[in-house]
Amino acid sequence: MSLEWSRNGGPFTRDNYSRDHDIRFSGGQSLLNSAAPGKYAGNPGASNPEELLLAALSSCHMLTFLAVCANRGYMVDRYHDDAVALLDRNADGQMAVVKAILAPEVSFSGAKQPSADEYAKLHERAHQACFIANSVKTSVEVKPKPLA
Numbered sequence: 001m002s003l004e005w006s007r008n009g010g011p012f013t014r015d016n017y018s019r020d021h022d023i024r025f026s027g028g029q030s031l032l033n034s035a036a037p038g039k040y041a042g043n044p045g046a047s048n049p050e051e052l053l054l055a056a057l058s059s060c061h062m063l064t065f066l067a068v069c070a071n072r073g074y075m076v077d078r079y080h081d082d083a084v085a086l087l088d089r090n091a092d093g094q095m096a097v098v099k100a101i102l103a104p105e106v107s108f109s110g111a112k113q114p115s116a117d118e119y120a121k122l123h124e125r126a127h128q129a130c131f132i133a134n135s136v137k138t139s140v141e142v143k144p145k146p147l148a
Contacts, residue, residue, distance in 0.1 A: 001025050003033075020046060036087075050097055054085040056132045057100050057140055065104070065126035072122070075110035090137075097138045105145040119147055 005021035019035035019042045033052070035042030042048050047055075058081045069076050081104045090096040104123070108114065114122060123142050127133060133140045 015041065019043065050085050050087060053097055053136070053138070054083050054100055057130070057136070057138075058083040058102055060130045060132035061102055061123075061126055061142065062104065064130045065106075065122060068122055068125050068129070069108075073112050074108055074114060074122070075112070076106060077109045078105075078107040080105045085138075100138050100140045102140065102142045103145060104142070107148070114147070116147060119144065 002024045003021055004024070005018075007017065010018055019040070021033055023031045023033050025031075032043070032046040034046035034048055036048045036050055037044040040048075062079050062081060066076055066079065081102055083103060084101045085097045086099040086101070087095060088098045090098055106119075123144050127140070127142050
């Protein structure tokens with residue numbers, strides 16, 4: 001991964017500079033990133049570090065959940081997550097992502113269907129094994145939507 005920011009001749013004074021930067025991943029993808037819009041004067045059309053952290057948590061949980069389900073013989077057809085990150089002051093008084101709430105909605109097919117209890121346990125197992133969640137101080141909650 002590489003990150004590139006340039007002033008490009010623009011202003012650079014307190015609270016008056018571009019926060020936009022490019023992130024390039026090793027597979028060739030690039031992403032316009034900025035600070036969060038509003039208080040942090042970021043570009044609302046770009047992603048921001050808080051969203052990238054949330055995306056990493058959500059993606060890792062999903063990938064781990066899919067592996068857990070496949071290993072246990074469940075057929076997953078669809079996985080959707082409307083995740084939310086909460087910014088606030090942490091115990092040390094510093095601004096931080098203090099909580100991430102994952103809200104996965106999963107559809108299964110096939111003869112083997114998880115019960116509500118088994119479904120919760122699949123998410124618990126995925127959460128315990130998610131290396132991104134295990135790497136951050138942020139409290140990460142998984143609140144799956146009920147099976148349809």
